[in-house]
Amino acid sequence: MPSDQIEIRVDERGGATVLRDGHPQSYVDLEDPELLVFEYVQHLAIGLDLLPPGRIGVTHIGGAGLTLARYVHHTRPGSPQIVLEPDAALTERIRRELPLPRGHRIRVRAIDGAGGISGLKDDSAEAIVVDAYDGGQVPGDLVGSRACADYARVLGSGLLLLNLADEPGLHHLARVAATVRQSLPHTALISTHEVLKGKRYGNLVLLASRQPLDERELRRRAASAAIPTGVRGADALAALTRTARPFDEIGDPSPVPPDPGRWRLR
Template sequence: MADAAQMTLPSSTVAWLTPDPFVAGALTLSLDGVPQSHVSLRDPRHLFYDYVRRMGTAIDLAARPAEPLDVLHLGAGALTLARYVALTRPGSRQLVVEKEEGLVAFVLEHAPLPRSAEIDLVEGDALDALRSLDLPESDWHEGADIVVCDVYAGVSTPAHLISQDFFEAVRAVLAPRGTVLVNVADEPDLGTVRRQIDALRAVFPAVAMIGPAATIDGREAGNVVLVAGGDPAILERMPALAAAGPHPVAWHVIAPVQ
């Protein structure tokens, strides 16, 4: 893809895919002028945004290298992490849920997936999708090793996707040792981060947060990754996750609800 591509989606959102002038073979997806995703088609292992790198490392640490995983992505973007998992863990089963009608088709038209990638794509609301995946006949019922929550409408996550009900629906499809990864973009007061932490603590016994030191300390706006699940090993992996960078980094384990 040599030139930028543009499409007005049915919601009237304008999507752009623009070549990165500094990284050959890389694209930036923007919606209504706001950058949403960065993906390297030449090497999907190259993760550009710091929060995506942290989530990629968390997936790396969740199992032995190259071991296939079942990964559920809530929010598609440019399918950056789905491409990463397909390359680093061949044979992984992946499902991507995206509410923005037409977005995935637009992305795949200009940035196709590798033929070897086993990725299913669904258009719809993330909570509705979770409830359908929790049905007894679904092969995702308590089957996801990783659930990535990166769902935005504009610059914020819809309220029903940061609630306790939402994370209870996530838990219903999560394997007993599975990991939930949540991207939260927030202001220095971390109000949205705290609300999502409260919802996660009500559902999962293991919850931690990690991000740029200036964001975690409340000095700058930025993206925080919340890590949660039912397995205490999730918290044991936090020092290794922090050591992998990007730096400077800060992280905290969140005390469970008593």
């Protein structure tokens, strides 16, 4: 749905935070596309960097400030990218106030993720990045079995990256992972240590593929991240999903985020 309010806040360094309906969506630094401020965006980039060097075809579900698309263009020039972002007003403002770099191959389509992904061709992307929220929650139609089957169809042997959010216990994530594993059996999880250890609500990036993931390289990259970051590999996710019930065609939205003032560490 189109946003009720779009705000772009420029800081003293010249970077800009994009907010939609009061929720921070992106941080963009036009001079430094590799500056990834949000933790989960850093984790998504770590996942993308696992792919072989050179151009990659990336489909993004959720656009906001197009931070990750800019990162891919900067680190892998010439990469063809499709962004499924239904908020045309947001995209128009981003293009106007935070213009995309010259020579980019980023195409933004004003369509929701579930509808857009169903219309893409088989084996048409090396990576799919799902980073879409509605009112602070991941929509259920992006984590159900229908969407997951479409991800697998469009990817072929490529890599799926899902930016999820969950509470301590990770019950929602377990159901999403169980659903994803039906189509893309090789999975891993990357997040901050605090979230992985169940100390607070937060974002987690789920990686999935038909092919085995390079967990050793993923752990190496996570260990060198700017923030304390951990990885849960295939064995840990198999244990987490052992009793989790996969979602039907449409899943449940992620838990409602808590009032930030009430977040507390255990």
